[in-house]
Amino acid sequence: MKTMEELRRNFKLLDSGVAGANYTYLDNSATMQVPESVLESICDFYHTSNSNIHRGIHALSEKATDYYEEAREKTREFIDAKYPEEIVFTSGTTGSVNMAAQMVEHLISEDSVIIVSEMEHNSNFLPWLALSKRKKATLKIIPVLADGTLDYDAFENMLSEKVAIVSVTECSNVTGIKNSVDRIIKSTREKTNGLVLIDGAQGVVHGRKSISKLGPDFYVFSGHKIGAPTGTGVLYVKKELQDKLRPGYFGGGIVYQVYHDDAVFFDGARKFEAGTPNYVGVIGLGAAIDFWLDAEKNIGKEVIEESEASIMKKLEEELGKIDGINILGKPDKRFGCLSFTTNKLHSYDVCKMLDSYNIAVRSGHMCAHNYLRALGAESIVRVSIAPYNTMEEILYFVDCMKEILSVSAMEGRTECGRMSMEDVEREIINDFAEIGSGINQYALITACADELQELPEEEQNEDNLVKSCQVNTWLKTDWVENKFSFEADSESVVVRGVMSLLQDIYMDRTKEEVENYNCKLIHADFVKNFLNHDQINGINEILAKVQQEAI
CATH class of the missing domain: 3.40.640.10 (Type I PLP-dependent aspartate aminotransferase-like (Major domain))
Incomplete structure (x- = not known):
C-alpha cells in the first residue's frame, strides 16, 4: 500500500460490485468503513x-x-x-x-x-x-x-x-x-x-x-x-x-x-x-490501528492529511458557488466535515434525494442541539470524508446537489374521481412506475406536496405528531358524519408528498371502506425512496389504529 488509490482498494464496500456503481460514501463522521x-x-x-x-x-x-x-x-x-x-x-x-x-x-x-x-x-x-x-x-x-x-x-x-x-x-x-x-x-x-x-x-x-x-x-x-x-x-x-x-x-x-x-x-x-x-x-x-500506521508509514501521514485538506477545500469552494446553500461556520480550515442548509429543501429531503444518486450523507442535528441552535440552524446536511474519498466523488456530489436544487415540481396527478380505495392506490403506484426513478419521481412527489393543504399551526401539536419520524410530521385523523377526515403536514417536502397521496386514498371514505382496505401504498418501492423504516412504521401504526376504529 503505497498510494491513496491502493489505500481505497482495502475497503470492499466502496467497490462497485458490492454497494452499487459509483457509490459515494460521505458519512464518515458517523462511522468509517472497515478495511479488509x-x-x-x-x-x-x-x-x-x-x-x-x-x-x-x-x-x-x-x-x-x-x-x-x-x-x-x-x-x-x-x-x-x-x-x-x-x-x-x-x-x-x-x-x-x-x-x-x-x-x-x-x-x-x-x-x-x-x-x-x-x-x-x-x-x-x-x-x-x-x-x-x-x-x-x-x-x-x-x-x-x-x-x-x-x-x-x-x-x-x-x-x-x-x-x-x-x-x-x-x-x-x-x-x-x-x-x-x-x-x-x-x-x-x-x-x-x-x-x-x-x-x-x-x-x-x-x-x-x-x-x-x-x-x-x-x-x-x-x-x-x-x-x-x-x-x-x-x-x-x-x-x-x-x-x-x-x-x-x-x-x-x-x-x-x-x-x-x-x-x-x-x-x-x-x-x-x-x-x-x-x-x-x-x-x-x-x-x-495497524492498518493506519502502515498507511502513514508507506504513503506518508502528511500525504494523507494533504489529500483530505485539498478535498475539503474543494468541497467548500464548490458548494459555496451554489445559490441557496448556506454553509455553517467560517473557519480558516476544516477537518473531515462540513454542514449546510438550503433555502429550498429540508435536510431530510436533500439526504433522501442524494441517496437516489448512490450518495450517502447525513441529515438532522448531529447530536449537537446546542451548537446548531447557536448557529441558527435546526436540521442540517453533513458531508464528511475519510482518507479513502476522492476528488471525483466530491465533484459528483456537487453536481448532484446542483441538479436536486434546480428541480421544479411538475404538474400534479389528475383527480381520481370516485374510485375505490384500491383503484386509487393502484393508479398512484402506476403513475410513479411510469415516470421512472430518481429525479422524476422527486419532481412528482414535490407536486403532490404542493397539493396538500397546510395543517393549522394549532393542530401541529404533540397529539398529532408522528413519533417515529426524523422530521416533524403531523397526522390528524377523525370521523365526521361517518366519513374519514385525513389531514397532515410535515417539514419535509417528500413526506408531505406521501401524506398527500394517502389523503387521496383515505379522505371522505366510509367506515366500511376503511375497515376492508389493506394499505399497500406505504410499502411501495417508490415510497421507500422517500420514507425511512421508522417513518413507515410510525404511519402504519396510525393507519392501523384508524382501521381498528372503523370496525
Whole structure:
C-alpha cells in the first residue's frame, strides 16, 4: 500500500460490485468503513484463538490475552501515550465520557465548576449536565462566536480555583472546526487545579496529535471512527491521576482480593475494565490501528492529511458557488466535515434525494442541539470524508446537489374521481412506475406536496405528531358524519408528498371502506425512496389504529 488509490482498494464496500456503481460514501463522521484486514483479523481470531481473556491459564486464554494486551500497546503507540496502562478500553466515546464522569464524581462538590462548550456532541455534554445536577455543581458553557469557533476570551474568564474539570471536543462533528486544545489545556493548568478531558472522536481521525505532548488528563475516542468494529472505544487516563480515581463500574476482573467490607483493586487500566470486555472488538481495533500506521508509514501521514485538506477545500469552494446553500461556520480550515442548509429543501429531503444518486450523507442535528441552535440552524446536511474519498466523488456530489436544487415540481396527478380505495392506490403506484426513478419521481412527489393543504399551526401539536419520524410530521385523523377526515403536514417536502397521496386514498371514505382496505401504498418501492423504516412504521401504526376504529 503505497498510494491513496491502493489505500481505497482495502475497503470492499466502496467497490462497485458490492454497494452499487459509483457509490459515494460521505458519512464518515458517523462511522468509517472497515478495511479488509480488520475483518480478516476478527475471523482469524474466532477460528484460531477465541477464549475469554485474563485469569485463564490454558493456552487459548493466554493467547487471547496476549492479543488483547498487544492491542493496548498498539493504541498507546497510535496516540503516543507514555504507558500502555493509561489505555482503558470501553464501548466507545459515549461510554468513555460517562466512565470519566463517574471516575471523578467523588471529586465534585457543590462549590465545583464544570466547564463544557456549546460546540459539544451530546455525548460530551449530557454526562456533565447530569453530574452537575447530581452534585449540585455549577455547569458553565463556553459560547461560540458567529463564525462557529469557540469564544476563548469567554473561556478564560470562566477559569477559577473552583473549576474541577474542563471537557471539550478536539474537532467539531458539525463544522469540522478544530479547537485550540493546546490553549485550553495550558490555560486550565495555569489558572486552576482542574482536570481536562478532550473528546477526540473526530480529532483522532483528522490530524491526530501526540497525547504525551498535548498533556490532557483524559482523551476519548471510538474505534468505529477509524474503521474498527462498533462497540469499541478508548479512554486514556493519565497514569499519575489513576490512584485518585474510582472505577466507573464494578465487577470481575478489576480486583485481586475481595472481603466482606472491602476490596483491593488492580493498578492501571485493569482497575477500570470490569467484566468481560469486548475483547474481539478490541483485537479488531488493534488491526485497524495497524492498518493506519502502515498507511502513514508507506504513503506518508502528511500525504494523507494533504489529500483530505485539498478535498475539503474543494468541497467548500464548490458548494459555496451554489445559490441557496448556506454553509455553517467560517473557519480558516476544516477537518473531515462540513454542514449546510438550503433555502429550498429540508435536510431530510436533500439526504433522501442524494441517496437516489448512490450518495450517502447525513441529515438532522448531529447530536449537537446546542451548537446548531447557536448557529441558527435546526436540521442540517453533513458531508464528511475519510482518507479513502476522492476528488471525483466530491465533484459528483456537487453536481448532484446542483441538479436536486434546480428541480421544479411538475404538474400534479389528475383527480381520481370516485374510485375505490384500491383503484386509487393502484393508479398512484402506476403513475410513479411510469415516470421512472430518481429525479422524476422527486419532481412528482414535490407536486403532490404542493397539493396538500397546510395543517393549522394549532393542530401541529404533540397529539398529532408522528413519533417515529426524523422530521416533524403531523397526522390528524377523525370521523365526521361517518366519513374519514385525513389531514397532515410535515417539514419535509417528500413526506408531505406521501401524506398527500394517502389523503387521496383515505379522505371522505366510509367506515366500511376503511375497515376492508389493506394499505399497500406505504410499502411501495417508490415510497421507500422517500420514507425511512421508522417513518413507515410510525404511519402504519396510525393507519392501523384508524382501521381498528372503523370496525
